[in-house]
Amino acid sequence: MANMVAKLVFIPAPGLGHIMSTIEIAKLFVNRDQRFSITVLVIKPPTSGSGSTITTYIESLAKNNTDRISFVELPQQEIAPPTDSKGPLASFNEFIKSHCKYVKNIVADMISQTGSGQVAGFVIDMFCTCMIDVANEFNVPTYVFFTSNAAFLGFKFFIQTLNDERNQDVVELSHSDTEITVPTFVKPMPTKVFPTVFQTRETVDFVLSAARRMREVKAIIVNSFLEVETHAIESLSVDNTIPPVYPVGPILNLEGGTGGGKPLDDDVIKWLDNQPPSSVVFLCFGSMGSFDEVQVKEIAHALEQSGMRFVWSLRKPPPDKKSRDCHDRLRGFWSGFAGRVFRANGWNRESHWLGPTGGGTGSPCSWRVRVPLWVELVVGEFVINAFEMVVELGLSVEIKLDYKKDSFIPMAESVVVPAEEIESGIRRLMEDDLVRAKVKKMSEKCRSTLLEGGSSYAYFGSLIQDLITNIS
Structure with a gap:
C-alpha cells in the first residue's frame, strides 16, 4: 500500500x-x-x-x-x-x-x-x-x-x-420582483440578485x-x-x-506571482509596509473585470473624494472596446494623490495583496479574504456571492447588489454606479467596526x-x- x-x-x-x-x-x-x-x-x-x-x-x-x-x-x-x-x-x-x-x-x-x-x-x-x-x-x-x-x-x-x-420558467422568474427560499441560504433571496446568465x-x-x-x-x-x-x-x-x-x-x-516571478514587487511591499494598519483599500475586479471609461472614472472620483489610501489593480479591457485607452486618459488623475495610491497594472489575486495594512477590497466577492469586502460592480455568480457576504453572513458592505454586467450576454443592461454611491460604500466599509470585527473572527477560523x-x-x-x- x-x-x-x-x-x-x-x-x-x-x-x-x-x-x-x-x-x-x-x-x-x-x-x-x-x-x-x-x-x-x-x-x-x-x-x-x-x-x-x-x-x-x-x-x-x-x-x-x-x-x-x-x-x-x-x-x-x-x-x-x-x-x-x-x-x-x-x-x-x-x-x-x-x-x-x-x-x-x-x-x-x-x-x-x-x-x-x-x-x-x-x-x-x-x-x-x-x-x-x-x-x-x-x-x-x-x-x-x-x-x-x-x-x-x-x-x-x-x-x-x-x-x-x-x-418553473427560470427566465421568467429571474425577471420577476420577488423572493424565493433556497435551501443553502438561511434568508430569502430576492430574484434581483440572480446572475444575468439566468435571464436568457x-x-x-x-x-x-x-x-x-x-x-x-x-x-x-x-x-x-x-x-x-x-x-x-x-x-x-x-x-x-x-x-x-x-x-x-x-x-x-499565497506565494504570489503569476508567471514564475517573485511573489510581489519589492516596491509594492515597501509601500504597503509604510501605511498605517487597516488603512488601505484594495481594488481588483477579477480576470474578466474590465469596465468602460465612464465607470472607471466614477470609481476614480470616488477614491479621490474618499481620501483613502488604495491599491488599484486596473485591468485593461479587450482591445475591441473603445475604453482601451482609458488608462492613458487617467494619467493626470494619479498625480493628485500625493503618496496615498499605488497603482498596479493587470490582474492580481486578492490573496497576494491583503496583509496587515489591508482595510477593505473591491473585488468579485471571492469571500476567502481576511479583510472586509467592498461588494460592488460584480459579474456572473458574484452577484449571489455578494448577497451571501452582505445579507447572509454580514461580512461585507453593500454598494449595489443588483448591478448587471455579463460578458456572456452581449445585450445585458449595465448600470453605471455613480461616484457618490461608491464613496459612501468605501467609507462605510472602512468605518464599520462591527463588520471588521466579524471579518477578524472569521479570518482566525479561516x-x-x-x-x-x-x-x-x-x-x-x-x-x-x-x-x-x-x-x-
Whole structure:
C-alpha cells in the first residue's frame, strides 16, 4: 500500500483564476499524501481571447514540473463565433468539448504505461463537465472542483430542480420582483440578485446542463469551509440527490506571482509596509473585470473624494472596446494623490495583496479574504456571492447588489454606479467596526480550518480516502 501510486488527472478551465486554484489544490494533494501523482491538462485560451497574463502563466507551467505534478498543454483550439442559433456560452462549451479527444489520447497513454500507477480519478473544473464522458470511457470516477462557494453550488442545483421537476420558467422568474427560499441560504433571496446568465434561454440552458452533469460525478470539491458556510454545507450534505461535497478551502495562492516571478514587487511591499494598519483599500475586479471609461472614472472620483489610501489593480479591457485607452486618459488623475495610491497594472489575486495594512477590497466577492469586502460592480455568480457576504453572513458592505454586467450576454443592461454611491460604500466599509470585527473572527477560523484538527483538514483526509479506494 505504501508504494502504491494513485494518478490524478486535473483539467482546469482556461481562466487564470481557475488554473491557479487547480494548481493550489494539486499541491495540497501531493504534500498531504506521497502516493499521489498529478497530471494537469492545460486548455489554452483561444487566440482571439487570450490575455497576455494567462498566456505567460501557462507558458511558465511547463518549466515548473515537480516530481509528482506535471503539466501538459493541450493543442490550441479556436472558439467558434456566436451565431443566431448559438450564443457565446454554447460556443464556449463546444470549445471545451473540442479538447476531449486530446484528453482521451493522453489518458490512454498514461494507462498503457506499466508500473507507473493507476488512474484514481479525474478532477475537472466546474466548466469542464463534458470531460465526465472521457472519464467514463476509462471507467474512472470524476470529481468536480467547484471554484465558487457552497451556497452558490446549492443555488445551481435548486434552480435545476425548479426547472426540471417543478416546471418553473427560470427566465421568467429571474425577471420577476420577488423572493424565493433556497435551501443553502438561511434568508430569502430576492430574484434581483440572480446572475444575468439566468435571464436568457440560451444561457439558462447552459447552467442547467452543467448542474445535471454535476449530479453524475463521484463527489464535488468546494473551495469553501464549514465555519463560514455552515448552513449551506449542512444543507448539501442532507440532500441525497447531490453527490458528496468536500469543503476543503480556502484554497489560495499565497506565494504570489503569476508567471514564475517573485511573489510581489519589492516596491509594492515597501509601500504597503509604510501605511498605517487597516488603512488601505484594495481594488481588483477579477480576470474578466474590465469596465468602460465612464465607470472607471466614477470609481476614480470616488477614491479621490474618499481620501483613502488604495491599491488599484486596473485591468485593461479587450482591445475591441473603445475604453482601451482609458488608462492613458487617467494619467493626470494619479498625480493628485500625493503618496496615498499605488497603482498596479493587470490582474492580481486578492490573496497576494491583503496583509496587515489591508482595510477593505473591491473585488468579485471571492469571500476567502481576511479583510472586509467592498461588494460592488460584480459579474456572473458574484452577484449571489455578494448577497451571501452582505445579507447572509454580514461580512461585507453593500454598494449595489443588483448591478448587471455579463460578458456572456452581449445585450445585458449595465448600470453605471455613480461616484457618490461608491464613496459612501468605501467609507462605510472602512468605518464599520462591527463588520471588521466579524471579518477578524472569521479570518482566525479561516486559518485554523486548514490545520490538523480543522474541518477542511478533516474533509481533505476523507477525500483522499475516497480517491484511494478507487485503486484496485
